[in-house]
Amino acid sequence: MSVLPEQIEDLITSLKILPGVGQKTAERLAFYLLRIDDKKREDLAKNILSVKDGLKVCERCFAFTDRDICELCSDYKRDDDILCVVEDFLDLVSMEKGGFFRGRYHVLGGVLSPLDGVRPSDLRIVELIKRVQDEGISELVIALNPTMEGESTSVYISERLEESGVKITRLARGIPVGGDLEYADMNTLKKAFEGRVGV
Amino acid sequence: MSVLPEQIEDLITSLKILPGVGQKTAERLAFYLLRIDDKKREDLAKNILSVKDGLKVCERCFAFTDRDICELCSDYKRDDDILCVVEDFLDLVSMEKGGFFRGRYHVLGGVLSPLDGVRPSDLRIVELIKRVQDEGISELVIALNPTMEGESTSVYISERLEESGVKITRLARGIPVGGDLEYADMNTLKKAFEGRVGV
Numbered sequence: 465m466s467v468l469p470e471q472i473e474d475l476i477t478s479l480k481i482l483p484g485v486g487q488k489t490a491e492r493l494a495f496y497l498l499r500i501d502d503k504k505r506e507d508l509a510k511n512i513l514s515v516k517d518g519l520k521v522c523e524r525c526f527a528f529t530d531r532d533i534c535e536l537c538s539d540y541k542r543d544d545d546i547l548c549v550v551e552d553f554l555d556l557v558s559m560e561k562g563g564f565f566r567g568r569y570h571v572l573g574g575v576l577s578p579l580d581g582v583r584p585s586d587l588r589i590v591e592l593i594k595r596v597q598d599e600g601i602s603e604l605v606i607a608l609n610p611t612m613e614g615e616s617t618s619v620y621i622s623e624r625l626e627e628s629g630v631k632i633t634r635l636a637r638g639i640p641v642g643g644d645l646e647y648a649d650m651n652t653l654k655k656a657f658e659g660r661v662g663v
Numbered sequence: 664m665s666v667l668p669e670q671i672e673d674l675i676t677s678l679k680i681l682p683g684v685g686q687k688t689a690e691r692l693a694f695y696l697l698r699i700d701d702k703k704r705e706d707l708a709k710n711i712l713s714v715k716d717g718l719k720v721c722e723r724c725f726a727f728t729d730r731d732i733c734e735l736c737s738d739y740k741r742d743d744d745i746l747c748v749v750e751d752f753l754d755l756v757s758m759e760k761g762g763f764f765r766g767r768y769h770v771l772g773g774v775l776s777p778l779d780g781v782r783p784s785d786l787r788i789v790e791l792i793k794r795v796q797d798e799g800i801s802e803l804v805i806a807l808n809p810t811m812e813g814e815s816t817s818v819y820i821s822e823r824l825e826e827s828g829v830k831i832t833r834l835a836r837g838i839p840v841g842g843d844l845e846y847a848d849m850n851t852l853k854k855a856f857e858g859r860v861g862v
Contacts, residue, residue: 467759
């Protein structure tokens, strides 16, 4: 595409590394970035560049933070006896948005996936077991995605903790709130039926 | 959301200025940018920052370029007597991808829109009229979007050129190739019927 000036071409190429951004979207974004005022464009570039500056991983729960121990782990008002395992930090952020959970978190850093070469030692499973034992956890909520990998990781964690006596739960499966039965996939519908509760 | 470290929060805020990027997408992009290697992230920031460096607008057709007269306008192998008017540079890029048009372009810089305060003097209409008169154009192809604004801009241009004797055409309306009659809107279907051709 010789018709595009090089600096625009370069920006399009860079933008295409982003997830879900193909050629068309990258073009649209590039021309949008050309049109906005310089300050906004410079801010975006600066924030991309400095996103990792001073960023750490919490020594206790492995969430992103700018301290050694993150804000959530340092918050003395949260319940110490209920621990929620999530796959990554973004899942923690989602849970926190709801504001319904007041315990602690543990960021696993992924899920087991033999095909992708992710083994237990690649995740923070040893650290999780140790926390459950050391911190007097009474309930471990496994909040992993309901995928094959998420399920087998849940099973693996449960087995490793079998003798610890800790109560292990997982998030309920069912029809999403506001969802439509007509469009639910059969597995979800089946899980929703099996998990039916009294009204 | 105090749970997000400030540098991630700042990046999310910056990303949300992009078209079609809401909170969720911005979060996903930000965490993706955290994960990729530093070189790629730095390249993206650099390319955003430098996209306007040395960028000019072609003095003849108003396309983006890094010269005074763009590559397309300088290409002596293209037809000089057929001129295609497009709304913006991205439309020119789309047309060029097809490779079916071998004439010259004129980038209007928008379409007339009284509600948004876009008047003829805000567009490169005077320059277009002058080019049609000076360059011995025999056909002017109006390739504006088939919206209300695009249509009224087409009418305005046609009227301004009425006495010039130049042949004025516009892109055909109809069912998109690979499209489905069942899903076509009634206006498109009507245009397609009205514009039916012999087989």
